Amino acid sequence: MTGPRVELYSDQIDELVSRVESQCNRDGSARYLISLAGVPGAGKTTFAKEVATKLNKIAKTEVLSQDGFHLYRAELESMPNPAEAIRRRGAPFTFNARAFVDLVSCLRDKSQQVSAPSFDHKLKDPVENDIVIGTDVSIVIIEGNYVSLRDKVWQEISSLVDDTWFITTPEQLVRSRIIKRHLDAGIAQTEEEASARADGSDLENAKYILDNSRTTNVLIITR
Structure with missing residues (x-):
C-alpha cells in the first residue's frame, strides 16, 4: 500500500482496526499481512497482541514473531568469532533471515497451513513448528525488530505484506523494559549486568534499526 504516512498513538487501536477492516480482502481468498517493526523494548x-x-x-x-528465527546457539558457536556472535545475539546477522522471509512469502496463500518456530527464552533457542497458522486465519501481524530493514533479504518483507507499521517508544522506557526483560529471562543475574547489556548490544541494535529501516505506511507513537 502507498500514500501519505499515517501517524497514530499507541492507544488509537480502533483507528488501526478500521484501517485494516477497510483494506483487507473481503472474499477471503488471501491472508492480509501486516509488518510491525520497532527497536528492542x-x-x-504486547501491542501486536492488543491489536490482534x-x-x-x-x-x-494471529501474531507471528521474528524471534523464532534466531540462529541456534550451536550455530552461533560455529561462527568465526563465537564469543562476539553470542554477545551480539539479537543483531540482524544472528537470525536466519532467508528462512523467515521464505515463510512470510508462504503466508499470502490462505489455503496453505503454515508452521513456524517460536523462541524459548529459558532454553535460549527456537522451538520448531510451535506456531501453526491455519487456513482459518485471515490476518497475520508479523512483528520483529528487523521486518522493515533495508538490508539484503530483510528488504523483501515490505513487498510481501499489505501494510507496514513501525512503533516508536521513548528511549528511557525502552531501556527500562530491556533491563527488566534480561532479569526476568535470566539472561542477566544483576541489574548492573542487565544495564550493561542493554547499553551495549541492545541499544546498538536499536540505533541500527532507526538508521536502516524503511519509512513505513504507519508510525505508531507510544504515549
Missing part, C-alpha cells in the same frame, strides 16, 4: 509484541484481540472480532488474526 518498543512494545511490539480487536481484529479477531472481524476475522481470525
